[in-house]
Amino acid sequence: MIVAGPEAAAQQCDARLLPVASTLRLDYDPFALARTTGRWSFDVESRSDQPCEVDLALVDDQHLGRADIAIDPSGVVIGIQAAPGDATPVPTASAGVWRVRLPPGRRTRLSLDATVTTDGVAPAGESATDLSLELRAPGSVVATGTALPVRIVLATVPRAQMNIVGAAGTFGEGASVTRVDFGVLETGAQRRVFLQVRANGRARLSIASANGGYLMRTDHAASEAGVPYQAAFDGRAVDLARGWAEEFEPPASLAGASMPLDLTLGTVGPRPAGSYSDLLTIELSAL
Structure with a gap:
């Protein structure tokens, strides 16, 4: 006899972002030919007993996903993308949102790269953009747990x-x-x-x-x-x-x-x- 029923529900993640220093600094020379990059690493702890997926969302104060940051009025644009770590988050269809599969019962080190994708003559000094990194259930727009503040700093040398x-x-x-x-x-x-x-x-x-x-x-x-x-x-x-x-x-x-x-x-x-x-x-x- 075959008994049919609903498919088993997907494993829901019990995960949290661990507090960490959250400033990503880019030392920028507006006249250099080399591409300016920086990396920020953080840990996600899974307390689930099975592998599970979560979304990572990098959002601004309007709660909008941000994968590109424009530094006004210089025209400099910083692009954010996932970098290799213990696992590599995969971009979703939503800007500033990546999906990652976490192993059960341990911490996973993840990284984001910031790269100047559009150059401009930024004024000497520091320009900072404050964002937040949050965990979400896959496809959700609601954060689970406490978000991490992320400050991205473009530090431009006088030239x-x-x-x-x-x-x-x-x-x-x-x-x-x-x-x-x-x-x-x-x-x-x-x-x-x-x-x-x-x-x-x-x-x-x-x-x-x-x-x-x-x-x-x-x-x-x-x-x-x-x-x-x-x-x-x-x-x-x-x-x-x-x-x-x-x-x-x-x-x-x-x-x-x-x-x-x-x-x-x-x-x-x-x-x-x-x-x-x-x-x-x-x-x-x-x-």
Whole structure:
């Protein structure tokens, strides 16, 4: 005789999240090419006597599942995904919800990875997003037990970069310039280069002349006068005699800004033949 009846109910999990330090920190360089990642590990204890499944839900203060976190207004996006551990949670159809099978009667170490999936020029300092991790019965939207607070911190280092190029353009475009050639020296001759600058906050630009604003002849005598010249950065006079520095804030973008540096010869007059030069030291530093 065959007796038919309802299928046995699925094993319900008696499980809990164990308290653990819950800050996931990403040290981020907005201009680095390497992908920024971080990992957070935690334990789930099953008190069931059979293997069972639970859902892990990472939710915001509106109780919405979060698998992507946008850091406003920089445009940086952090993606969250399950990582290998004692078991590997599997994504469900719901954002920020993973399902995992727990062995009976013991703790299981699980991990989540955070990865910067979309880069942007985040301001220097820390940006934090507070979420909660909860356990749910499979397919449920109701938490079972106490949730764990999770703070995801994007810690952005102060950064400033500069290129010197011969033509205006976005950062990284154009051939670098290390030498400005006036050819045969003539009074009033001008040359222009561009400083491609970008930073994620205020920056300091300094310009120093080894000869105090003069082109000096190679192997010149101690009493020999040089050829004076002037410099202007983005239309503003640069004091080459005493050194010059300015603080400013470039656009917060990967393209940065292209700013002109103009060099103009003063009176040349009669001079001994030879090669005349000066060394300009140009530095950009983050503040």
